[in-house]
Amino acid sequence: MAPTARHGKHAKAGCWDPVAKGLGWGTMSGATFGYLKALVVEDNVHMRTLLRSLLTALGMKHVYEAANGTDAFELLREKRPDLVLSDLTMKPMDGIAFTRQVRLSENSPNPYVPIIMITGHTERHKVEAARDAGVTEFLAKPITAQNLFLRIAEVVERPRPYVRCAEYFGPDRRRRTEEDYGGPRRRHDDFGNDMETK
Amino acid sequence: MTGRKGAKPTPRRRGNAVEIPPGAYPVFGAADAAQLMSALRNPTIAANVARVIESKADEMRAAALAHIDRLNAAAQLADIGAIFEQAHEIRGLAGNAGLAATGRIANGLCRYLDAVGRAHLDAERSLVTLHLEAIARAAHAEDEATRLGDTVANELANLVEKKLAEINLSARR
Numbered sequence: 001m002a003p004t005a006r007h008g009k010h011a012k013a014g015c016w017d018p019v020a021k022g023l024g025w026g027t028m029s030g031a032t033f034g035y036l037k038a039l040v041v042e043d044n045v046h047m048r049t050l051l052r053s054l055l056t057a058l059g060m061k062h063v064y065e066a067a068n069g070t071d072a073f074e075l076l077r078e079k080r081p082d083l084v085l086s087d088l089t090m091k092p093m094d095g096i097a098f099t100r101q102v103r104l105s106e107n108s109p110n111p112y113v114p115i116i117m118i119t120g121h122t123e124r125h126k127v128e129a130a131r132d133a134g135v136t137e138f139l140a141k142p143i144t145a146q147n148l149f150l151r152i153a154e155v156v157e158r159p160r161p162y163v164r165c166a167e168y169f170g171p172d173r174r175r176r177t178e179e180d181y182g183g184p185r186r187r188h189d190d191f192g193n194d195m196e197t198k
Numbered sequence: 199m200t201g202r203k204g205a206k207p208t209p210r211r212r213g214n215a216v217e218i219p220p221g222a223y224p225v226f227g228a229a230d231a232a233q234l235m236s237a238l239r240n241p242t243i244a245a246n247v248a249r250v251i252e253s254k255a256d257e258m259r260a261a262a263l264a265h266i267d268r269l270n271a272a273a274q275l276a277d278i279g280a281i282f283e284q285a286h287e288i289r290g291l292a293g294n295a296g297l298a299a300t301g302r303i304a305n306g307l308c309r310y311l312d313a314v315g316r317a318h319l320d321a322e323r324s325l326v327t328l329h330l331e332a333i334a335r336a337a338h339a340e341d342e343a344t345r346l347g348d349t350v351a352n353e354l355a356n357l358v359e360k361k362l363a364e365i366n367l368s369a370r371r
Contacts, residue, residue: 036230044290046261050254057246059237082226089286112223120290123312142293142301145247149238156234159225165215172217 037062037079041072041086041098042118047143051085051118054148069093073101077109083155084115085139088122088130096126096133103134103170111169112162114155118143134170136160251294258295262288266337273330278321281330282311288333299347300337303329306351306358313365325361329354 038055040063042048048065055063064079066072068090076084084102088095095117103111117130120141127138137151160171207221226234237243265287272280285304292301307329314321332354336347 036226036234044261044287046254046258047290047294050251050258050294053250053254054247057250058243082230087290110224120293123309125316141290142298143251145244145251148247149244153235153238156226156231156238159220161220162218162223163212163215164218168215 035062036060036083037064037081038083038085039064039066039072039075039079039081041066041069041084041090041095043067043087043090047087047118050143054143054145055085058149058152069095069098069101072098073105073108076102076113077107080109081113083152084113085118086115087118088126095135096129099130099133099135099170114159116151116155131173132168134168136171255294255296258291259297262291262295262297262300263337265291266334269333270330273326278311278315278326281326282308282315285311285329285333288337292337297337297347299351300333302351303332303336303347303354306354307333310358310361313362317365317369319365319368322361325357328357 038060040048040051040055042051042065045067048067052063052065062079062081064075064081066075069086070093072084072086073093075081086095086098090098093101099115099117102108102113102115105111114136115134116137116139117135118139118141119127119130130138137154139147139151162170163172207219209216209218209222211217265284269281269284269288272284285307289301289304289308292298292304307326310325310329311321332350336350339347
């Protein structure tokens with residue numbers, strides 16, 4: 001959707017206005033699937049090549065690569081990818097610091113970009129730190145077609161609400177509501193969309 | 199997706215937080231999403247992707263074996279940081295290299311080194327050596343998963359769990 005007077009440069013100033021950051025309102029690049037852009041952030045060249053090949057085999061024509069978070073942030077600003085696949089452990093900037101920068105930096109071109117963190121055999125405290133930095137989904141190693149597709153499908157089909165509070169900005173970290181769950185609701189916000197909180 | 203049908207999603211306050219529903223921030227457009235989902239559900243594309251993964255297995259295996267050489271070099275220097283880095287690379291590559299057991303053993307070593315590092319303890323040389331030897335043997339075994347790897351990986355995993363429990367206990371005291 002094209003920006004209107006209510007958005008973009010005419011919108012109220014605020015660091016989270018996506019239109020002011022060059023993005024359309026409501027959708028991402030607005031391009032067709034073949035023009036969707038992905039960014040792979042991985043320090044291991046073999047794994048990086050594998051991920052790039054998989055996304056290309058999936059039909060993505062624009063796949064960019066970075067070997068660490070610092071380079072990835074530059075590419076994010078330059079190429080404006082629609083999806084990021086990132087490793088967790090890298091130097092000099094790891095996947096956690098990269099995610100935090102994407103979500104929180106005033107220089108971030110798109111704080112809402114989905115970030116799929118590639119883990120696997122990873123220490124639990126690091127996975128928790130990644131979640132708290134604002135990672136959207138986790139993709140476990142070994143990489144399989146099924147797991148990769150499931151994670152991408154998750155961000156495409158069921159994008160999560162973002163939450164902004166004093167300590168956090170990123171995708172809602174709470175578990176999704178189980179539709180077939182028949183038990184009692186425990187919190188006022190368990191009513192989700194049925195209840196507006198003023 | 200969220201909110202009433204047809205209504206434009208808008209941010210709303212929830213306690214001390216603001217919730218921004220999809221659509222109030224940029225998400226995949228309907229056309230993009232439909233095409234992407236169609237590709238994701240296409241069995242031919244899935245088969246192509248699986249073939250790509252399979253075709254890379256030898257390359258991943260060679261890379262994992264090269265990291266095992268570097269791991270042993272790091273061990274010669276007793277460089278714990280480098281040992282962790284190489285073991286981390288091995289565990290990352292192993293799964294896609296057909297070296298699942300090797301990856302599990304390398305993971306156990308990483309978990310142990312991470313725990314002792316965080317607890318400011320010295321790593322036990324014997325435990326590190328056990329892992330290094332097991333990684334080298336498992337990775338070079340013809341059928342690493344069934345002949346040797348799984349059994350050794352399970353034994354070492356049990357040992358690491360005990361050590362981690364000891365470290366946690368000492369950290370609580």
